[in-house]
Amino acid sequence: xxxxxxxxxxxxxxxxxxxxxxxxxxxxxxxxxxxxxxxxxxxxxxxxxxxxxxxxxxxxxxxxxxxxxxxxxxxxxxxxxxxxxxxxxxxxxxxxxxxxxxxxxxxxxxxxxxxxxxxxxxxxxxxxxxxxxxxxxxxxxxxxxxxxxxxxxxxxxxxxxxxxxxxxxxxxxxxxxxxxxxxxxxxxxxxxxxxxxxxxxxxxxxxxxxxxxxxxxxxxxxxxxxxxxxxxxxxxxxxxxxxxxxxxxxxxxxxxxxxxxxxxxxxxxxxxxxxxxxxxxxxxxxxxxxxxxxxxxxxxxxxxxxxxxxxxxxxxxxxxxxxxxxxxxxxxxxxxxxxxxxxxxxxxxxxxxxxxxxxxxxxxxxxxxxxxxxxxxxxxxxxxxxxxxxxxxxxxxxxxxxxxxxxxxxxxxxxx
Amino acid sequence: xxxxxxxxxxxxxxxxxxxxxxxxxxxxxxxxxxxxxxxxxxxxxxxxxxxxxxxxxxxxxxxxxxxxxxxxxxxxxxxxxxxxxxxxxxxxxxxxxxxxxxxxxxxxxxxxxxxxxxxxxxxxx
Numbered sequence: 001x002x003x004x005x006x007x008x009x010x011x012x013x014x015x016x017x018x019x020x021x022x023x024x025x026x027x028x029x030x031x032x033x034x035x036x037x038x039x040x041x042x043x044x045x046x047x048x049x050x051x052x053x054x055x056x057x058x059x060x061x062x063x064x065x066x067x068x069x070x071x072x073x074x075x076x077x078x079x080x081x082x083x084x085x086x087x088x089x090x091x092x093x094x095x096x097x098x099x100x101x102x103x104x105x106x107x108x109x110x111x112x113x114x115x116x117x118x119x120x121x122x123x124x125x126x127x128x129x130x131x132x133x134x135x136x137x138x139x140x141x142x143x144x145x146x147x148x149x150x151x152x153x154x155x156x157x158x159x160x161x162x163x164x165x166x167x168x169x170x171x172x173x174x175x176x177x178x179x180x181x182x183x184x185x186x187x188x189x190x191x192x193x194x195x196x197x198x199x200x201x202x203x204x205x206x207x208x209x210x211x212x213x214x215x216x217x218x219x220x221x222x223x224x225x226x227x228x229x230x231x232x233x234x235x236x237x238x239x240x241x242x243x244x245x246x247x248x249x250x251x252x253x254x255x256x257x258x259x260x261x262x263x264x265x266x267x268x269x270x271x272x273x274x275x276x277x278x279x280x281x282x283x284x285x286x287x288x289x290x291x292x293x294x295x296x297x298x299x300x301x302x303x304x305x306x307x308x309x310x311x312x313x314x315x316x317x318x319x320x321x322x323x324x325x326x327x328x329x330x331x332x333x334x335x336x337x338x339x340x341x342x343x344x345x346x347x348x349x350x351x352x353x354x355x356x357x358x359x360x361x362x363x364x365x366x367x368x369x370x371x372x373x374x375x376x377x378x379x380x381x382x383x384x385x386x387x388x389x390x391x392x393x394x395x396x397x398x399x400x401x402x403x404x405x406x407x408x409x410x411x412x413x414x415x416x
Numbered sequence: 417x418x419x420x421x422x423x424x425x426x427x428x429x430x431x432x433x434x435x436x437x438x439x440x441x442x443x444x445x446x447x448x449x450x451x452x453x454x455x456x457x458x459x460x461x462x463x464x465x466x467x468x469x470x471x472x473x474x475x476x477x478x479x480x481x482x483x484x485x486x487x488x489x490x491x492x493x494x495x496x497x498x499x500x501x502x503x504x505x506x507x508x509x510x511x512x513x514x515x516x517x518x519x520x521x522x523x524x525x526x527x528x529x530x531x532x533x534x535x536x537x538x539x540x541x
């Protein structure tokens with residue numbers, strides 16, 4: 001009997017495929033879902049094409065140029081092609097040579113506006129991405145990581161019926177179980193910033209805000225900044241060092257360089273509030289992770305932040321340092337009305353939301369509802385639905401086996 | 417195994433001595449030809465590598481140009497669509513003005529230029 005061959009051959013693409021990178025995590029989530037369909041009996045041939053990766057797996061092919069890609073059998077034999085797109089990368093130009101009968105899906109992650117970028121090389125990449133984004137016109141489906149990204153693609157003329165929102169799931173498994181209420185840790189209130197230490201993330205504004213409060217003698221809170229110095233701006237790092245020198249010896253600022261996955265989980269579990277005063281956010285996974293860990297969020301109204309915060313935190317105008325300072329001071333005062341306030345007060349603490357001032361239990365209930373749409377299950381359900389559409393539109397078609405497995409898994413996820 | 421007869425050994429040595437110069441020349445020629453072939457092969461491999469590099473570079477450049485052209489064509493199309501929509505609206509507005517002029521002309525029996533009146537909604541009051 002002859003081998004019927006795979007149900008589907010899939011080529012996935014990303015500029016880089018590395019740990020602790022949101023776009024790479026999006027790709028990794030898809031790989032995991034496809035592997036789990038494989039474990040259930042689907043025969044899926046999977047190839048990841050990327051310029052660079054620190055993952056090690058037989059299906060990952062490092063291809064430095066699009067010319068090298070065109071020499072790969074797996075490129076020409078793929079039934080469907082799925083591209084992650086945020087920053088410009090050469091492999092994304094291969095959309096122009098993919099046979100027209102092979103459906104393409106693009107996952108839209110958004111790009112930092114070039115005017116917010118200081119590093120000249122990154123700035124060039126961001127500018128190139130503005131042009132390359134129009135390659136999306138070749139896509140059969142566009143899965144936008146956020147509502148903001150969907151609006152972005154509408155604004156460049158992508159037809160609405162090809163667009164959908166597919167929220168990325170949190171990169172880390174976090175639960176609020178250990179928490180009894182807002183600020184239930186002993187000692188000062190813990191503020192957390194997690195992300196690249198760059199101007200576009202508003203790190204300078206955050207440092208100004210906390211410095212002004214500490215400068216006035218407020219000793220009720222501390223700040224932890226966690227991020228990868230490799231992806232940070234020199235200017236922001238200098239500001240950070242100045243702030244650390246100014247408050248040296250008072251243990252106000254802690255910096256966690258290149259935190260591991262375990263470190264990130266610990267940081268969220270020990271933080272009381274995540275502060276994200278960005279000037280631009282295409283999605284912002286840390287907000288989802290903070291809410292999942294039962295951690296309050298103070299963020300700016302830039303980009304997708306209001307959407308991802310879902311009215312469950314405090315939104316301040318972008319770049320408004322006094323407003324940010326006031327929001328931090330207000331939150332700290334609620335948790336620690338005076339510097340000797342103890343654990344007993346935490347159960348009665350109420351925080352501002354779009355649904356009124358809520359105590360911890362009520363807040364958690366609304367958070368859980370909000371996070372349903374940002375869960376692993378919601379992501380998997382959305383992705384396999386798109387996969388079925390792509391397979392059906394490909395020359396291979398949606399095989400009976402793959403179709404049945406997708407239906408079965410969708411039913412399980414819906415029941416869950 | 418029996419030893420080789422004396423006569424055969426002598427014949428072998430004689431033939432070897434006789435053929436040695438011819439064989440040496442033949443081998444030398446073969447060596448020269450082989451060297452030439454190896455050189456040619458290296459040159460061809462070098463040319464092919466250069467050609468491949470050129471093709472790779474061209475592929476990258478062409479696809480990048482396609483991407484740029486695609487973007488500018490789409491932006492141009494959108495600008496044209498917007499202009500088309502604006503013109504269509506303008507035409508509808510002009511037709512409406514002419515219709516109102518004709519209506520007034522029919523009502524008052526004289527040609528009236530009502531553009532300004534219509535624009536200030538005098539007629540709609």
